[in-house]
Amino acid sequence: MLRFCVRRDDLGHVWRPTARGWSAGRSHVTPLRHPSLEEVACGGRGRFFLSIRERCAGAPKSELPEANAPEAPWGRALAAALAWPLQSMTVVVRAGNDGGRPGTLDVHAGPWGTGSLYAVAKGGELHADWDPSRLYPLLGGDCLDPLRAAAYLAWSDAPYSRRTLLRDLWLFTVGSRGTWPMGDDPAQPLRVTYPPPVRLPRVGRVAPGGDVPDAFWRTLGASMRRWVGPGGAADGDLAAYEVSGGLDSSLVAACAATLTGRPPRTYGLTMPGAQRAGQRLRRAELIDRFGAVDTTRELTADPLLAPGGARARARGVVPWEECYHESVGALFATAAADGVRSLFTGFGGDELCAPHPQDLRAPHHRDLCAPRPHDLRAPHPHDDPPVRENTTGAGNTTGAGNTTEAENTTEAENGRAATSTPPTPVPQHLSRTAQQLLHDTLTDQVSAFDLAPPGHVAESALESVTSGSALYLRHGIWPIHPLCTPELARLCRRLPGKWRSGRTVQRDLLTGLGLRTIGRPDGTDDFSPAMVTALRGPARPLLTDLFGAPLLADTGLVDPRVLLSRYLTWADGGPGHEMEFYSAAILELTLRSVEASGQGHTS
Structure with missing residues (x-):
């Protein structure tokens, strides 16, 4: 729904409208201009918020206070924006004070998940975008989260979490709140907080x-x-x-x-x-x-x-x-x-x-x-x-x-309790390291994968x-x-x-x-035959090349020789499952996309 780049040094600056959005110093927030969306923004004394949201039939018009309004009317306008009934994404900037309190930026994700926002904090700046691939230039070569990458290779699964399988790329999940910067600790410059779990009704x-x-x-x-x-x-x-x-x-x-x-x-x-x-x-x-x-x-x-x-x-x-x-x-x-x-x-x-x-x-x-x-x-x-x-x-x-x-119900009845069920067999090309990572999650998968509530x-x-x-x-x-x-x-x-x-x-x-x-x-309908046909036919030269010298080998999560051998056997009609090879190919192409983005190639 929006993209932005905010510098720590600009948190105390005045935010002003521009042709594309809002800016302060060298920082900018750019909402997605679209017929289905609308935006409201409100400045004040050392504070500013911008909320972009789905248009909602029958919703009342937003009443915004004048610029530099006192805290109370500004706070009421912000509360109304955060209570919007459809999807929204709201950015709130507060300046620091002379007493040493630093300025902060908060991101409030709406209740629907559409137009999700991803973020990377780096070098005194917070970058966010609805298109995660636009943030690839900010990621390093060692960008995979080993556990999440292993789960993706094993089961094509990317669990719903604020943490993605790209190590420094965060997702603002439904109802979450992001706060930046978190003091001077470079280990966690961005914190994403989940909302409380919802207690669901019984049958x-x-x-x-x-x-x-x-x-x-x-x-x-x-x-x-x-x-x-x-x-x-x-x-x-x-x-x-x-x-x-x-x-x-x-x-x-x-x-x-x-x-x-x-x-x-x-x-x-x-x-x-x-x-x-x-x-x-x-x-x-x-x-x-x-x-x-x-x-x-x-x-x-x-x-x-x-x-x-x-x-x-x-x-x-x-x-x-x-x-x-x-x-x-x-x-x-x-x-x-x-x-x-x-x-x-x-x-x-x-x-x-x-x-x-x-x-x-x-x-x-x-x-x-x-x-x-x-x-x-x-x-x-x-x-x-x-x-x-x-x-x-x-x-x-x-x-x-x-x-x-x-x-x-309780959280366990919602299906989110820890489980000790043994894992199902994983693809043979996964390394012992990857298999051990997955096995170690058995005692508490909710915590291991940091699942959203x-x-x-x-x-x-x-x-x-x-x-x-x-x-x-x-x-x-x-x-x-x-x-x-x-x-x-x-x-x-x-x-x-x-x-x-x-x-x-x-x-x-x-x-x-x-x-x-x-x-x-x-x-x-079953779409899988189309995938099988593509991976065994037109895409075969590509996968053969990818698996011949994969960047994935450097992660220690796959055995490249076993991966290539198993793929060629499967492509000739042998045993295996198409998703095993699709997942490996896509993760390899992701690594190459990140590498290419650092060379100026993003699309």
Whole structure:
């Protein structure tokens, strides 16, 4: 949502507006100017704040005090900015005083995760950007966090944390607060503080005669009005809908069409091979029902790690971003050329109906050393991972209270307790050092990976929202995720297991809307064959070169000879999994991107 460079020596200077943002001395804050966003700024005696945020339909106008106003009205204006109901990012600068108190800069991250901000503190300066690759020139050659890099190589997982797998690159996670500088200690010039954990409600009972699909529909509609209503981030003709033809994105597009009374503009990637027919039927059903104006692009038209592409040339590669970067980026470019400036997604829909601890036969704990189902294969470019079925069928609602009661779970019930479950096998090319790093986390993975505390929205949904933001914004598109709202997450959290199992509530709702082919499909889309084809075909020369002399060898996390040998065997049809080699290739390209950025190459 913004980028800035602030020097310690400028914290006491007066901030003044410029053509691009605000500046003080040699420091600057540059908000992202976008039709879906707005900004408010307020100066004062030795203090200044700038808040950039999503436009929200029906929100009151901000009342800002005059310049150099006293502390009380300035503080009220800041409090109002921090309470904004949609996503925001707020920078607060306070000058020091003659008594020796140093000046400080605080960053307050909003509650949604869209337009995430990354930061690097270096040499008396704090740099931040919504595009992490723009901060690469500030990183050194030894930039990988060994533990997080090992986890990424093993399971393609970048746990949601203020610490990224690039050692000095920080992420302002949802609801966090960053403070800089932290005294004169060069070891920790920036501190990012997490918000308190959210205590989530227990499963409830459906009231007699209650209509669960209707409650879901009304809650989704109320959430979406903030964006599609007058003055909202998606008000007007600049919004479109990213539709895969699956449950989640179709629900969002259908709800928007109902609220606005306009045929939705939809964009999506089409599947190759035998999956194409089923996907085409589902898209056709949405088009026929709501008059959608549909634009598609072949998934295979822009192969993963295509020769000559930006990622293949090691330009700005970010490891946690979209696997199908080339094809999704081309789709976004098409939408942007059509004038689209905001895209609704179905991110978070699968997590809404994920199993709860009380649904399972044994207590459920998050195990970072055990790959989740959607981590074992390439993620979808859109929004509909495979359904995670309730393992107890109809679901166990023992202990559930009345739906009007606000019972709470503990952190352990939220799946964030430490676990001693043994790790699953890791790729054979990981070194003993990497394997030991992962094994040493077993006693307390929450602390080892410094995981963000649980919130209303599931961690994996926040990972998707955060990791995808920069790719949208590079194409001038603001992403909107209506299935990641706290109110919808809380509603689904309280549903009895029979409504969550198999995602019954969404399927019944879609069927009731006349979208039975979408709600009850014959199969699900699988994008992994496209990755296999690319890594064994067009990308093979690239990976052979990368693994022949990898910078990763210098980290001590992989055995380069084993990596190359295993890849060539797999590329010829032998054993292995495509994500093992994709992860190694992307991490290698990340290191080369950081190296190239120091030579003036960033894109």
